[in-house]
Amino acid sequence: xNSSRPVExxxxxxxxxxxxxxxxxxxxxxxxxxxxxxIYLVRTDPKLNTPMYFFLHNLSFSDMIYTSSTMPKxxxxxxxxxxxxxxxxxxxxxxxxxxxxxxxxxxxxxxxxDRYVAICNPLRYTTIMTKRVCIFLVFAAWGFGxxxxxxxxxxxxxxxxxxxxxxxxxxxxxxxVVVLSCADTTRNSIVSLTSALFGIxxxxxxxxxxxxxxxxxLRKMSTAxxxxxxxxxxxxLIVVCISYVSATFVYISYRVAKFDPEVRIIIAVxxxxxxxxxxxxxxxxxxxxxxxxxxxxxxxCTTASHWPTVGKTVPSxxx
Numbered sequence: 001x002n003s004s005r006p007v008e009x010x011x012x013x014x015x016x017x018x019x020x021x022x023x024x025x026x027x028x029x030x031x032x033x034x035x036x037x038x039i040y041l042v043r044t045d046p047k048l049n050t051p052m053y054f055f056l057h058n059l060s061f062s063d064m065i066y067t068s069s070t071m072p073k074x075x076x077x078x079x080x081x082x083x084x085x086x087x088x089x090x091x092x093x094x095x096x097x098x099x100x101x102x103x104x105x106x107x108x109x110x111x112x113x114d115r116y117v118a119i120c121n122p123l124r125y126t127t128i129m130t131k132r133v134c135i136f137l138v139f140a141a142w143g144f145g146x147x148x149x150x151x152x153x154x155x156x157x158x159x160x161x162x163x164x165x166x167x168x169x170x171x172x173x174x175x176x177v178v179v180l181s182c183a184d185t186t187r188n189s190i191v192s193l194t195s196a197l198f199g200i201x202x203x204x205x206x207x208x209x210x211x212x213x214x215x216x217x218l219r220k221m222s223t224a225x226x227x228x229x230x231x232x233x234x235x236x237l238i239v240v241c242i243s244y245v246s247a248t249f250v251y252i253s254y255r256v257a258k259f260d261p262e263v264r265i266i267i268a269v270x271x272x273x274x275x276x277x278x279x280x281x282x283x284x285x286x287x288x289x290x291x292x293x294x295x296x297x298x299x300x301c302t303t304a305s306h307w308p309t310v311g312k313t314v315p316s317x318x319x
Contacts, residue, residue: 007161010090010177012073012083014170014265021078027273028071034280035060037294045293051114051129056283058138059107062145063276066100069093070171070272077170087161090172095153097272098174102199103145104275105243109203110137111236112210119229120217148199152192159183168261170269175254196251204244211237235286243275 042048042057070093077083085093117128156174159181169176174192178185214233218226250271253264284290 005162007087007163007165007180009084009086009165010172010180011166012077012085012170012172013166013168014077014269021075024071024078024269024273025075027277028067028075031067031273031276032064034284035064035276038280038283038290041290041293041297045296047289048293051134052111052118054134055107055111055114055138058141059104059111059279062100062103062107062142063279065096066104067273067276069096069100074170074269085172087157090167090177091153091157094156094172094174094177095149097171098149098153099145101145102148102203103142105199105203106141106144107138108236108240108243109206109210110141112207112240113137115233115236116210116213118232119214144199148195152188152195155188155191159185159188169265171272173268200244200247207240235283238282238286239275239279242278246271246274 038060039057042053073085073089073093114129118125121128152174156178159178160183161180162182164180167173167176167180178188178192181188211233214229218229221229250268253259253267284294
């Protein structure tokens with residue numbers, strides 16, 4: 001491409017292997033199905049009308065947007081072989097992918113706060129976690145994701161792109177696109193790294209603080225109560241661990257210069273699918289209330305009396 005002409009589109013040149021098409025398609029359908037099921041159950045089953053499930057509902061919705069920002073285009077490239085993507089579509093894809101990643105972690109933070117209040121202040125739970133407070137926390141989580149990545153995304157669009165225009169990735173990954181600019185990208189790199197670390201570290205520290213407080217509260221309980229209380233946190237802890245560990249692997253793969261490019265792409269793609277795929281599975285397998293809701297909604301083989309009711313003081317997550 002003539003370097004004097006501004007780039008009008010990019011070419012996604014990731015993995016060459018077509019065998020990933022059925023694999024990626026199956027995962028995408030599974031992600032949409034699993035998270036749609038969570039949203040449907042929470043919105044229709046009155047027994048799931050608690051703050052924790054309200055947050056889980058929003059987490060599933062953000063996961064669907066997060067995955068849908070990249071996977072339809074990825075599947076289209078695999079299926080048709082047409083790898084071009086317009087600049088506008090590329091930057092929109094980049095922004096939604098990054099913002100939903102941060103929003104998902106913010107939602108996990110709100111769920112950790114819910115567990116903190118339920119365990120450390122059980123008698124005040126219903127007065128603290130009111131509907132108004134829950135709506136405010138959800139808006140705060142969405143706003144945090146939208147605003148945190150906005151500066152780096154906007155500045156990336158302001159860079160001049162005059163060739164080459166081949167993105168060595170399966171979607172418009174920030175690092176893979178910005179490196180194509182024909183201007184100095186030092187400021188963009190600093191801003192994007194700062195935003196990413198702020199989004200990841202701040203939410204992680206808040207979640208960690210919540211569980212430190214929960215740990216202190218557990219020390220005052222009997223062994224039986226400790227086990228019962230921990231059971232209400234297991235699903236959330238598993239999801240948090242998977243989310244932050246996988247993000248760490250992606251971060252390391254981009255910082256190691258000798259890392260194989262195709263392996264890096266595979267890690268990034270799997271990272272984009274892993275937590276949205278596992279969230280519904282983990283909560284459904286670990287959660288008897290969700291299992292009961294699934295049976296009531298789809299099997300019609302149980303009655304409401306067969307399943308434990310939600311407590312008036314502290315709604316539990318798992319039994």
